[in-house]
Amino acid sequence: MPLAPRVHRSPDCDRSATNAKVTEIALALMGVVEVDHGVFSETASWDQTATPCVLGRDAITAHLLNKVPPQSISIDQVVCHGKAGTVSGRLTRDGIGTMVFCHVIRFTDSSCRQVGQAVSFEHRDAA
Template sequence: MQTQVRRSAKAAIAPESEAVEQIALALMGVGTLPEARLAETATWDRSDAPCAVGRDVIVAALADNEAPVSITIDQVVTHGKAGTVSGRLTRDGSGTHLFCHIIRFTTAQCRNIAQLVSFEQREG
């Protein structure tokens, strides 16, 4: 089954934010995150798992992701060497969850990811 991705009217994607959105989708199991985008010492802090430290550990964690049924993106914000993507997602059997992904890059050119922070909480 393919995940349905929607954007709320207030989440019109600006060209400079598209890459941040694609990274967030990959963190949720939709699409791929090229291994080369991760700094060798990158970290991924998640609300539902221990912190993943290092490119190889993050890539392995991404391989275990199960994509949700649907994702609604409410907001994408970028500034300098950071970006956030937030909204709601629906998982089979567990209902709707709020999510937020914070992406921090090594430089303002946003080529390599230094840190990922992901929160997911069941709504209601």
């Protein structure tokens, strides 16, 4: 079993309950933590860089089982407003190096109980 990655959160990130929830979901999408699968609506979708869209709670749950976590994650920004949130920063993957990432989480309503859509990207860091 791989070691859990080092996760660094910028001290500038707001630690509100909604931001904490969005951060936990983003970490789950990166294979770092597990979340209750009920957090995804039955018809949720997940778009990722260079990967076909994953449709439905069961498909997302199955996809998460095979997610390989990065070696380290630095969360630079977490922003939530209404029924959407984003988590962005940098991560390091073995054999690939440092990449920027962003997860956009759209909830089904402003209560932020269930994810209706997630859009994720990772891109080689030019820095």
